[in-house]
Every structure is written in structure tokens, then in C-alpha cells.
Amino acid sequence: MDLSGASSGIPENANQNCVGPQSTEAGKVSACAGCPNQSACASGAGRTEDPALKQVTDRLAQVRHKILVLSGKGGVGKSTFACQLAFTLAAKGKQVGLLDLDICGPSVPRMLGLTGQEVHQSSTGWSPVYVSDLLGVMSIGFMLPGQDDAVIWRGPRKNGLIRQFLTDVDWGQLDYLVIDTPPGTSDEHISIVQYLKGCAADGAVVVTTPQEVAMADVRKELSFCSKTGIRVLGLVENMAASSLPLTELTFQDGAEDRTEEVFAVLRQVAPQLLDLKVSFNPFPAFGEGPQGMAQKFGVPFLGKVPLDPNLLKACEAGGSFLSLYPNSTAARPLGLIVEKLVNTVELAELVQNAEKKKVEPTDGSMDIQQDVQT
Template sequence: MSGDHPSDCVGIDSEQAGKAPGCAGCPNASVCASGKQFDETSQLVEIEKRLRSIKHILLIISGKGGVGKSTFSANLARFLASNESINVGLLDIDICGPSIPRAMGLEGEQVHMSSDGWSPIYIQDNLAVMSSGFLLGSLEDAVIWRGPKKNGLIKQFLKDVDWPPLDYLIIDTPPGTSDEHLSIVSFLKKCANLNGAIVVTTPQEAALLDVRKQIDFANRVGLPIIGLVENMSHFVCSSCHKESFIFKPTSGGAKSLSSSCNIQLLASIPIDPIIGKSIDQGIACWEENKESPAVLAYQSLSKKIIEMFPI
């Protein structure tokens, strides 16, 4: 309730909430009487309890589509889980464009319900995945939902998925600063294990402009930013090993942005054909070439994440 509630307020836990004589004239009377505010609070507590067995929750965000955010999320989850002693979960809340099922080689899989909730899909013993794509008849089906329905599904993912004890839960979000982002931040606000967000961008100013908006969004809603990742940073020739900047950083790229915003630049991941190929085939990118510059960049990043958030 707001700070201008009457001095004789009976509180939201009371059966007389919103109905007691002291509630007359209170702007929150109708909300308290409906029980909605209490219900929302209890659901946040349920989410916190459900996710309590997870040590670290990391959001992957980007201000712009097409920067490879879902590719990054899928690869980060795989590289963290390449250590068999680390348990990883990957949650895809991009409701309208769920690409994680294909990226993880899980097309055609369906979610099963148990007495403990929705069971995630396991790629291996220590890597579990949940996505709205598992709820569609086909990944080609369009999801034409208004905000409240999308937000309801996100809440259900957080409240009802039966995750095992995890060291890391990676949450892949849609691009932008829309309903889904407000929902995920508000739903997780009671979770002390939410470490913050990794912001993914590409070097060109068109992407950085939207990333600045995403950073402003995070600051406004109190979401800590773990660091920046510059995806498709450059291209390394496999023959001569010369670096070429396909997306020329006309304004200094993510390095300049990290300096101006005082945000750590976690990694610069080069363009590599094996990344696109592995995502299309739903396999780990290191199966093609363990010495690829992109593979080495992901290996270095995953080690850095483990050092920042030890298990």
C-alpha cells in the first residue's frame, strides 16, 4: 500500500482489508479488498522459494534484435556445462521468437507435467532447458499474444518449472525494453540469487544506440549490469590469422561504451562460420574446431563468469 494509507490501516493480511471503517477514503481500498496485492506478493514469495536452490541467475539482454543474443545464451550455457561438475539451466523467455530449441538441438521436444511442476528438457545430465518453443505445435507457428498472456507464461516458467539444484540459470530475454523485461525483473525482485544482466551488442553504432537504452532501462529498474559482450566483434582468417572488422566500430564499439558507462567489457567474440553452423545443427560449436578463435573466446568468458560467481 502507498505511504498515504490511514493510520488505523488493518493491513493486507486482515480479512477486513479494504472493508474496515478506517479504509474509507484510502486510495488502495479496492485493491486490498480484492486481495490482488496480497496475491501478487505471495506469488513473488513462491517464485523465490522455487528458485532458492539456484546459486546464480544471469539475465542475457540486448537493446536490439539480430546481435546474436540467443546464440550467445546457448553457447554460454553449453560452455559452462562443459564442466561436468557444474549444473546449468537455460530458460528462454523470448515468447514470440523462441530460437533456443533449435540452437540446443531440441526441436520437437515437449514439456511434461509432474506433481512437482513442469519438467525441463535435459540435453545432458547437467544441462536443462525450458522454452516456450516446447509448448508450440511447430516452431513455425506464430505466437500472437498480448502482454498479459506473455507475462503470465513468464511467471509460470519461474514458479512452476521443476529445476534441479543449479549452479547457474541463464535466462535468454527478447530484445528491447518491453513487457517481458519489466515482468522478469519484477518477478525476480525477491530473489537474492539474481546476480544481474549481461548485455550483448555488436560493434556498429546502430546497435550501441539501442544498448544505451537497455543500460538506462537496467539502471531505472535497479537491475545490476554484470558487463558487456561484443558479439561478431571481428573476423579472423583461418589461413593467415589476420583480423578484419566487418562491422566497423565507427564510434569505438563496445570498448568505448564500456569505458563511458563504467561497465566491464567481458569479451569480444569474433565472427566464426562454425558458430552459425553449430546453432543450425543444434550441437556444441567446439565439436567442429576446438581451436577456433570464437571457441577460445567463449572458453575464456565462461572461466571469467565462474571466477566472478564461484560455486
């Protein structure tokens, strides 16, 4: 599929971190220094309404809930959470779309068992690739010639594809659209926020691990959400302290595997010890940890997902973790997090609908008011 025509409204000769001519900061921020368009952008000449904004709004008009999945740091499990969130929502009978906007690191096709699939175009736009009748997916990973091909694009071209994904994919009616984003707070994030501003997106889930090297970047992500008006639906701590049955451990003596020997001794001397679980904390929390960080920023803390080898296995197999390993260590915590998220989003929808009914009285109530005045 030819992606060369992707356009984001950002000039082709713009600097790499261009904020876009539509931004109120156009021509004024450090990224604009030396750009040939700086003077024009600073004057506001390019600050016209981007027609893509209405196109995105029209395209997503039949999507009830739109949830961004963010993280300031790569490798914390953001895409894993996005995929398992989509699987779990679909298992609840929801019609779900998963949009992979991590242009340079599209891992979603593998995590959903869709490697090798291709995108097809119809008269109504690009058709998602379907895992099941309830779960459709779109990713640049479906458009690359090979699985190992790198996407070596500058910002404007990446932003152009983001625009195309938001305007050209024919999702139909959805209960949830889960949007997996790149790590960090790049110009791609600015484009995503700008394009979704007219769509009443529900907000974002921010994923982190407990160590400070990840939390430092997530603080920047939370600050980004605050400055751009994105509602944070909650913070998720991934790869938290966990436990495993003793029988799932292996025992090494140098390069020699002595697992069976250890278990044979335990079965003979103390068989009751084989029922024990071993606790481990791979990433000890720094300071107050993610929960304290959530409290500091005034955002909900959705919970902790323990580090669980079976979650990795589910992702490698391209399947639903809760379906494949319902009794695994992280299954219940992950299920509860999704439940909290659904309750938050759908309760807000009920409140919003109730407020609309108050503001817009029925014809009968209007007649009553007129009768009283008469």
C-alpha cells in the same frame, strides 16, 4: 499443453504496455492513458503483494546463480551467447538450466538440438527438456503445435507465461540458471525483474554488436538495468573483427566459382601464401565502440567474440561450439569471456558468504564475548 490460464496479475483489459498494478508508476505513465483501470491503479488499490513473488522465490531457492542475458537490439547474437554459455558451464561440470523467455522468438530449442521435444508435467511441476544430465531447458518452443507457428499474444498473456515458467518449472538443484530474454525493454522485462527481485539474481550480461544502430539500443538497455537495480555483470561485443585461413575463402568471377583455379596457381607459384590468414571487420565499431560504451556506463567489458562461421554451424547443429570447434577463431575468446563471468559471479558469492559469517558469529564466539563482558 494449455497455456490459456497463464496469469500475470495484469488485468486482461489492460493496455498493451501495462506496467502492472504492483508498479509505483501504475496509472501514471503514458502507457496508462485511456486504460479503464487507470484511476484504480493510480490510487494504489492494486498495489498488494503479488503471491507469485514468493512462489518464484521458493521455486528458485535451490538455484545458486541466476544470470539474465539481455540486449536492446534483436539479431545481435543474444540467444546464441545464452546457449553457448549454458553449454560451456555444463562442460565445466556445473548443473545448468536454460530458460528461454523470448516468448515470440524462441530459438533456443533449435540451437540446442531439441526441436520436436515436448514438455511433460509431473506432480512437482513442468519438467525441463534435457540436453544432457547437466543441462536442462525450458522454452515455449516445446509447447507450440508446429515449429513455424507464431505466438500472437498481447502483453498480459506473455507476462502470464513468464510467471508460469518461473513458478512452475521444477529445476531441482542448479548451479546456474541462464535466462534468455526478448530484445528491448518491454513490459516482459519489467515482469521478469519484478518476479526475480526476491531471488537475489546475480545480474545480467548485455550483448551487442559494434555498429551504432545496435549500440544505441543497448545504451537504453544499460539505462534500464540502472533504473531497475539490475547489476550488469558485463558487456559482450559479438561479431567483432575476425580472421579466416585463406584456404577457407571462395573466389568468384561473376557467377563462376574459380576457387580451385586460384588455389592451383598459388600452390604452383607461391605455396607459402596458402598459410596466410585473411582479416575482415564486418561491423566497424562506431566511435569508441562497445568497450568505450562499457567504460562510459561503468560496467565491465567481458571481451569480444569474433564473427566465426563455425559458431553458426554449431548453432545450426544444436551443439556446443567449444566442443565441436575447439580451435576455431572465436573459441578461445568465448571461453575467456565465460571464465571471466564465472569468476565474477563465484567471487561475489564467496565475499557474500564471508560477510555473512562476520555478521553471524558462531556459538563459540558468542560465548567468548559473554565471558569477556562477565
